[in-house]
Amino acid sequence: MKFDLALYLVTDSTGLEEEDFLSRIEAACRGGITLLQLREKERSGGAYLHLARRVKKISDGYRIPLLIDDRVDIALAVDAAGVHIGQEDLPVAVARKLLGSNKIVGATAKTVEQALAAREQGADYLGVGAIYPTTTKVKTVLTRVETLADIVHEAQLPVTAIGGLNAENCDILAGSGFSGIAVVSAIMKASDPESAARILRNKVRVLLGE
Amino acid sequence: MKFDLALYLVTDSTGLEEEDFLSRIEAACRGGITLLQLREKERSGGAYLHLARRVKKISDGYRIPLLIDDRVDIALAVDAAGVHIGQEDLPVAVARKLLGSNKIVGATAKTVEQALAAREQGADYLGVGAIYPTTTKVKTVLTRVETLADIVHEAQLPVTAIGGLNAENCDILAGSGFSGIAVVSAIMKASDPESAARILRNKVRVLLGE
Numbered sequence: 001m002k003f004d005l006a007l008y009l010v011t012d013s014t015g016l017e018e019e020d021f022l023s024r025i026e027a028a029c030r031g032g033i034t035l036l037q038l039r040e041k042e043r044s045g046g047a048y049l050h051l052a053r054r055v056k057k058i059s060d061g062y063r064i065p066l067l068i069d070d071r072v073d074i075a076l077a078v079d080a081a082g083v084h085i086g087q088e089d090l091p092v093a094v095a096r097k098l099l100g101s102n103k104i105v106g107a108t109a110k111t112v113e114q115a116l117a118a119r120e121q122g123a124d125y126l127g128v129g130a131i132y133p134t135t136t137k138v139k140t141v142l143t144r145v146e147t148l149a150d151i152v153h154e155a156q157l158p159v160t161a162i163g164g165l166n167a168e169n170c171d172i173l174a175g176s177g178f179s180g181i182a183v184v185s186a187i188m189k190a191s192d193p194e195s196a197a198r199i200l201r202n203k204v205r206v207l208l209g210e
Numbered sequence: 211m212k213f214d215l216a217l218y219l220v221t222d223s224t225g226l227e228e229e230d231f232l233s234r235i236e237a238a239c240r241g242g243i244t245l246l247q248l249r250e251k252e253r254s255g256g257a258y259l260h261l262a263r264r265v266k267k268i269s270d271g272y273r274i275p276l277l278i279d280d281r282v283d284i285a286l287a288v289d290a291a292g293v294h295i296g297q298e299d300l301p302v303a304v305a306r307k308l309l310g311s312n313k314i315v316g317a318t319a320k321t322v323e324q325a326l327a328a329r330e331q332g333a334d335y336l337g338v339g340a341i342y343p344t345t346t347k348v349k350t351v352l353t354r355v356e357t358l359a360d361i362v363h364e365a366q367l368p369v370t371a372i373g374g375l376n377a378e379n380c381d382i383l384a385g386s387g388f389s390g391i392a393v394v395s396a397i398m399k400a401s402d403p404e405s406a407a408r409i410l411r412n413k414v415r416v417l418l419g420e
Binding site: 017047074087089090091 | 223259296
């Protein structure tokens with residue numbers, strides 16, 4: 001399945017009312033995100049599925065592919081475009097086997113070794129970071145942009161940069177070979193998520209030389 | 211798939227070293243459990259899969275069907291016999307659709323309404339309880355044996371009783387129409403899990419009139 005990593009919104013519903021959460025996602029879709037990931041670490045299977053169904057109705061309306069974090073069963077149940085696999089989630093090879101070759105399987109990689117392992121197991125893209133400290137994952141380890149560039153070079157897969165990125169600090173990615181940025185707070189916590197998405201998208205276009 | 215609810219061990223690895231956890235499960239298999247459920251609410255997908263693979267190696271050796279709690283993707287990945295679905299997990303109908311008709315789908319039901327809904331969605335058996343207060347689920351609501359008997363009568367599905375049951379207190383189930391008991395602590399926390407399983411199995415045989 002084709003996908004565009006330019007501006008990848010990873011969601012976080014923590015502390016948000018469901019309707020507010022959904023309206024922020026819809027605003028981000030209007031603002032030009034190109035890919036969407038539902039990431040819910042605390043929800044039970046039933047509540048995760050409920051939310052995935054509601055989010056997919058929105059993203060389908062904008063033809064934006066929806067990926068589900070970790071839970072391949074929920075991705076299958078809502079016919080999502082694919083899954084994103086973190087280092088503590090189901091292995092990439094297992095997700096690929098369960099989903100088949102027509103779905104997107106993305107993987108988190110912090111090192112060239114992890115990137116090559118993910119590629120070997122069938123990953124379609126890599127999420128690399130955290131580039132900057134992030135409030136979403138407080139204990140995360142930072143990844144240098146030089147490592148990101150090495151991963152792009154070695155793994156030969158499209159790479160999205162993640163971790164504390166916003167319109168003011170993403171210049172650091174210029175020339176790294178990245179294919180786009182993934183954000184949580186920069187859109188989900190913005191006072192105007194649509195405008196925040198639009199500004200980020202334009203910024204990434206410039207950095208990518210589009 | 212055929213299964214026998216007589217003595218159903220639901221696992222809880224909380225506070226146990228992995229090797230100790232696995233050796234308790236193997237002891238329970240030797241002692242005569244007839245069905246096994248891996249229930250891990252706190253593990254990440256990767257760690258859950260890792261444990262499921264190790265547990266299945268053991269249960270396969272004793273030809274005891276292994277069910278996975280909630281995570282249909284992990285059940286598919288290890289080719290488990292099926293899943294068990296709680297009220298907060300993926301819906302029974304979703305699990306049935308993802309697993310097909312040859313796998314076991316069990317469901318928790320505390321009322322006749324829940325039992326009929328689970329049956330309608332394709333459940334193969336019902337777990338009914340908690341019959342007694344339990345340390346595994348501290349906030350759980352109790353279900354009376356009369357309700358269990360009503361569920362057996364109305365839903366016409368095999369029913370396992372769960373919740374604080376042990377060899378001393380399971381006489382209460384006599385004549386209810388139950389098909390067996392499900393236990394966590396009575397085996398997992400026993401000083402001799404094999405012997406605990408054997409005693410429970412014999413007790414249930416007597417209660418079932420076998």
